[in-house]
Amino acid sequence: xxxxxxxxxxxxxxxxxxxxxxxxxxxxxxxxxxxxxxxxxxxxxxxxxxxxxxxxxxxxxxxxxxxxxxxxxxxxxxxxxxxxxxxxxxxxxxxxxxxxxxxxxxxxxxxxxxxxxxxxxxxxxxxxxxxxxxxxxxxxxxxxxxxxxxxxxxxxxxxxxxxxxxxxxxxxxxxxxxxxxxxxxxxxxxxxxxxxxxxxxxxxxxxxxxxxxxxxxxxxxxxxxxxxxxxxxxxxxxxxxxxxxxxxxxxxxxxxxxxxxxxxxxxxxxxxxxxxxxxxxxxxxxxxxxxxxxxxxxxxxxxxxxxxxxxxxxxxxxxxxxxxxxxxxxxxxxxxxxxxxxxxxxxxxxxxxxxxx
Numbered sequence: 001x002x003x004x005x006x007x008x009x010x011x012x013x014x015x016x017x018x019x020x021x022x023x024x025x026x027x028x029x030x031x032x033x034x035x036x037x038x039x040x041x042x043x044x045x046x047x048x049x050x051x052x053x054x055x056x057x058x059x060x061x062x063x064x065x066x067x068x069x070x071x072x073x074x075x076x077x078x079x080x081x082x083x084x085x086x087x088x089x090x091x092x093x094x095x096x097x098x099x100x101x102x103x104x105x106x107x108x109x110x111x112x113x114x115x116x117x118x119x120x121x122x123x124x125x126x127x128x129x130x131x132x133x134x135x136x137x138x139x140x141x142x143x144x145x146x147x148x149x150x151x152x153x154x155x156x157x158x159x160x161x162x163x164x165x166x167x168x169x170x171x172x173x174x175x176x177x178x179x180x181x182x183x184x185x186x187x188x189x190x191x192x193x194x195x196x197x198x199x200x201x202x203x204x205x206x207x208x209x210x211x212x213x214x215x216x217x218x219x220x221x222x223x224x225x226x227x228x229x230x231x232x233x234x235x236x237x238x239x240x241x242x243x244x245x246x247x248x249x250x251x252x253x254x255x256x257x258x259x260x261x262x263x264x265x266x267x268x269x270x271x272x273x274x275x276x277x278x279x280x281x282x283x284x285x286x287x288x289x290x291x292x293x294x295x296x297x298x299x300x301x302x303x304x305x306x307x308x309x310x311x312x313x314x315x316x317x318x319x320x321x322x323x324x325x326x327x328x329x330x331x332x333x334x335x336x337x338x339x340x341x342x343x344x345x346x347x348x349x350x351x352x353x354x355x356x357x
Contacts, residue, residue: 061094069105071158074098080159102158107221110173112180113148114226136231137181143189144234148226149200151176151207153218160217168216175214179207189230196225 065088066072072084074091075098084091084099091097113135135148153172155161165171183203184192192199204223211218230238302309 058093062090062092064089064091064099066101067103070101070103073100073102073158073162075100080163083158100162102155102161104155104158107152107154110151110153110169110176111148112151112173112176113146134177137184139184139189139192140186141188144231145184145189145192145228146231147180147184147192147228149176149180149203150222150224150226152221152224154221155217156219157217160215162217164215164217168218171214171216172211172218175210176203176207179203179210182206193228196228200225 064072064084066084066086068086070086072089074081074084076092076096078098081097089099091099135146137145137147139145151172161168180203183199183206187195187199200223204220207223208220211220229235298309298313
């Protein structure tokens with residue numbers, strides 16, 4: 001096949017002249033041509049509406065508010081970045097940063113062993129925590145007790161609450177049940193029934209320690225123990241045992257009361273008698289010593305003056321004897337017969353008869 005080279009050259013020259021460029025290359029569009037085309041373009045209303053919608057979407061995704069009881073956890077490309085405090089806050093548009101609001105002040109409740117009706121046609125507690133088996137526990141003295149309780153908590157650390165544990169609620173229920181079984185297993189059935197406040201305090205301390213070890217971001221506010229009892233099938237027998245135990249304690253108490261009354265009284269009476277005897281002995285000895293000293297003194301005086309001492313002793317004896325007599329008769333020593341003077345059958349009171357009466 002023979003090529004017509006002259007014809008090809010002519011066609012190439014015509015193409016270059018038509019495009020206005022150099023040999024072998026097309027001429028690029030000029031700036032003036034672009035401006036002219038752009039000036040001729042007309043913006044439609046749909047374009048402006050799209051711009052407004054885009055601006056609103058960007059504004060909504062960058063501006064947000066946090067309630068005073070909440071804290072915002074901001075993630076950038078899925079990774080934790082910072083915390084947003086209550087009030088108006090800003091972030092990068094959606095797809096770059098994401099905010100999760102966590103309520104850190106509201107107190108949540110988990111109930112174990114019973115259900116609470118919330119007045120809205122349903123029960124507040126979850127089926128896992130309110131099942132009857134959760135409250136059946138073995139005590140330290142190998143008795144079975146029904147121990148219902150309530151755990152109140154709040155989200156103390158939002159970052160730990162969102163990222164450290166996959167299911168914080170399930171962890172809290174399992175750890176609460178395990179903690180309560182440990183506390184109850186160390187006590188007798190009577191202590192479990194009567195010492196509910198002590199058990200609740202110990203369980204709260206242990207549960208908070210376990211949640212801190214798990215870094216779940218949960219703060220235990222309170223643990224409240226409900227009425228503790230034994231299972232219903234054995235409740236009647238348990239009540240009889242308790243009644244017998246109470247009667248035994250009452251009998252022992254009454255016996256101790258009588259003992260405390262009788263023994264100290266007998267001891268006190270014995271001590272009183274001993275003190276009285278000792279006092280009587282001391283008194284008799286002192287009196288004997290005083291009488292001996294008195295008799296000796298009188299004897300010394302009697303040796304020195306017998307008549308005077310004899311008369312003084314007689315007069316002192318009369319002063320001591322006469323006031324004790326009811327009827328006094330003074331008779332002259334020379335009188336031989338008292339019949340003319342006194343009617344011996346008459347009752348005379350305080351009458352004094354003298355010589356010549």
